[in-house]
Amino acid sequence: MNEPVLRLSGIRKAYNPGKPNEVVVLRGADLEVARGEVVALVAPSGAGKSTLLHIAGLLDTPDAGEVAIAGEVMSRQSDRRRTIIRRQEVGFVYQFHHLLPEFTAIENVSLPQRADGAARAEATARAQGLLESVGLGDRASHRPAALSGGEQQRVAFCRAMANRPKLLLADEPTGNLDPATSDTVFGALMALVRETGLSALIATHNLDLAARMDRRVEMRDGGLVPL
Numbered sequence: 001m002n003e004p005v006l007r008l009s010g011i012r013k014a015y016n017p018g019k020p021n022e023v024v025v026l027r028g029a030d031l032e033v034a035r036g037e038v039v040a041l042v043a044p045s046g047a048g049k050s051t052l053l054h055i056a057g058l059l060d061t062p063d064a065g066e067v068a069i070a071g072e073v074m075s076r077q078s079d080r081r082r083t084i085i086r087r088q089e090v091g092f093v094y095q096f097h098h099l100l101p102e103f104t105a106i107e108n109v110s111l112p113q114r115a116d117g118a119a120r121a122e123a124t125a126r127a128q129g130l131l132e133s134v135g136l137g138d139r140a141s142h143r144p145a146a147l148s149g150g151e152q153q154r155v156a157f158c159r160a161m162a163n164r165p166k167l168l169l170a171d172e173p174t175g176n177l178d179p180a181t182s183d184t185v186f187g188a189l190m191a192l193v194r195e196t197g198l199s200a201l202i203a204t205h206n207l208d209l210a211a212r213m214d215r216r217v218e219m220r221d222g223g224l225v226p227l
């Protein structure tokens with residue numbers, strides 16, 4: 001199948017539409033992310049990156065336009081189907097790790113699999129494998145507070161990949177880290193993405209990181225243009 005993993009067509013989004021405080025963020029954004037492709041979404045803060053990622057990840061709905069994931073047009077699916085796709089096909093990584101503080105690294109990575117019906121032993125084995133692949137095999141029983149910022153973020157990557165999504169959406173995934181740590185942690189993310197062959201849309205304003213992806217798009221005037 002040559003269907004793109006993510007297709008955004010004519011996405012429009014405004015906050016507080018029709019009111020004096022209306023903010024028009026997206027004015028017809030188009031984007032296709034092919035299977036196995038990693039695309040950088042480059043834009044200054046406030047341009048609408050989070051809004052676009054939330055719409056792409058089915059956490060928000062556009063005012064107009066279509067989102068298709070692996071060929072399924074979302075506006076034609078039931079709420080139940082959209083929830084399943086969001087849980088099984090899409091992984092999210094944010095600037096802040098959002099790990100659950102009372103759970104260990106391996107438990108944090110196991111939880112999405114357990115929520116999706118995986119048996120405990122299977123979820124734990126996959127979580128351990130993922131942690132090992134980002135160099136954290138010996139940190140599995142640490143709680144987030146006992147991990148460095150870069151380690152916390154690597155655990156968050158593993159959690160995002162736990163259910164074998166087709167699409168990874170990341171919002172400034174290394175934005176909270178110092179430049180040297182950001183560089184290695186981004187390397188770990190890219191290695192994991194390449195190993196699993198999934199597609200990714202990664203927002204960043206770091207042009208060095210953007211240069212390490214397959215393609216770059218810039219958000220301009222509410223649309224997306226090649227960079």
Ligand code: ADP
Pocket residue numbers: 015016023025043044045046047048049050051052
């Ligand atoms: P970015 O992720 O690029 O920093 P956002 O998508 O968060 O940008 O926001 C884009 C614009 O929309 C900003 O001007 C922001 O203030 C505005 N905005 C975001 N969320 C809301 C909201 N819930 N209500 C009103 N305005 C919002």
